Amino acid sequence: FMTHRLDVIMLFLKDNDETWHKTITNNPYSYYPVCGGTADDISGVLSTRDYLLLDDHSRSNVMKNAVCEAQFVPESVKADVLLKQMKTGRNGFALVIDEYGGFTGVITMYDLLEAIIGDIDAKGSGSLLIEKTTHAGELLVNGAAPLDKLAAALDVKLPVDEYDTFAGFVLGLLGKVPEDGEQTEIEFDGLLIKVLEVKDHRLERGLVMKKDSGLIQ
Numbered sequence: 001f002m003t004h005r006l007d008v009i010m011l012f013l014k015d016n017d018e019t020w021h022k023t024i025t026n027n028p029y030s031y032y033p034v035c036g037g038t039a040d041d042i043s044g045v046l047s048t049r050d051y052l053l054l055d056d057h058s059r060s061n062v063m064k065n066a067v068c069e070a071q072f073v074p075e076s077v078k079a080d081v082l083l084k085q086m087k088t089g090r091n092g093f094a095l096v097i098d099e100y101g102g103f104t105g106v107i108t109m110y111d112l113l114e115a116i117i118g119d120i121d122a123k124g125s126g127s128l129l130i131e132k133t134t135h136a137g138e139l140l141v142n143g144a145a146p147l148d149k150l151a152a153a154l155d156v157k158l159p160v161d162e163y164d165t166f167a168g169f170v171l172g173l174l175g176k177v178p179e180d181g182e183q184t185e186i187e188f189d190g191l192l193i194k195v196l197e198v199k200d201h202r203l204e205r206g207l208v209m210k211k212d213s214g215l216i217q
Contacts, residue, residue: 001094002104002105002107002111003105003106003107004104004105005039005103005104005105006105007030007105008025008033008105008106008196009023009029009036010032010033010034010035010039010055011023011024011032011033011034011046012034012035012036013034013035013036013043016035017057017058017062020057020059021057023195024046024048024051024052024189029048029104029106030047030048030092030093030108031045031046031047031048031093032044032045032046032048032068033045033046033047033070033095033103033106034063035157039103040101040102040103042070042095042103042209043070043071044063044067044068044069045068045069045070045071045093045095046066046067047067047068050065050066051066054066054187059071065215067190069092070093070095071085071091071095072094072095072097073085073094073095073096073097073107074096074098074099074105074169075096075097075098075099075104076097076102077096078111079177079201080176080177082094082107082112083109083112083113083172083175083177084175084176086109086112087128087172087175091108092108092109092110093106093108093109094106094107094108098122099187103183106174108129108165109201113163113164113165113168113171115165121186129141129142129144129145129146129149129166130142130145130149130150130153133207135209136213137151137210138207138208138209138211139207139208139209140179140205140206140207141166141177141206141207141208142166142204143165143166143167143202143203143204143205143206144165144166144167145165145166146162146164146165146166147159147164147165147168147169148160148187150166153207154191154210156189156190156191156210159172159190161216163204166206167202167203168182170193170195170203171185171203172188172207173186173188173193174195177201178195178201179198179201180198180199180200180201181198182195182198183196184196189210190210190211190212191209191210191211192208192210192211193206193207193208194206194207194208194209
């Protein structure tokens with residue numbers, strides 16, 4: 001589920017500032033590897049957001065304020081381990097290397113979550129993915145339910161800028177991918193979240209309750 005190196009757009013130190021600017025503004029990506037002579041010589045990662053916030057796009061200023069240290073992970077890294085690393089380090093972009101240290105591709109938090117919970121964009125609007133139970137303040141939620149829809153249904157604030165789906169949100173809280181059949185509980189800002197069903201390492205269903213609903217203490 002990574003993007004292969006042949007499909008990765010990179011910034012080379014030998015290119016001038018104008019070339020960098022055109023590459024960054026003409027493409028839709030949030031991060032770009034910064035390389036020396038070859039694609040295997042990666043010196044950092046440029047954040048498009050940080051770059052666009054700069055008034056001075058001179059190379060020295062960009063390298064100082066928009067380029068951070070690259071995060072490298074081996075091809076053999078497990079999805080749950082990488083998810084935890086990204087969550088802990090608040091870095092949603094990693095460079096994948098092979099056993100010889102060669103650059104093979106990149107992977108983002110979005111790629112990782114999509115691989116775990118399925119095609120995020122193909123799950124529908126969420127209208128049938130959130131169901132009320134017989135108890136007030138309690139919802140049965142499909143893993144693919146859009147997080148903003150869940151926040152609206154519960155009338156609470158959830159980190160919709162960080163996560164697209166309920167499953168992505170729960171995996172982010174857990175910091176790991178639950179095992180098939182595993183059931184667990186977590187709390188978040190006045191909510192109790194119960195993981196009900198995990199299948200093929202995908203969070204299929206969960207139950208969300210407001211702690212002030214009277215159903216739980």
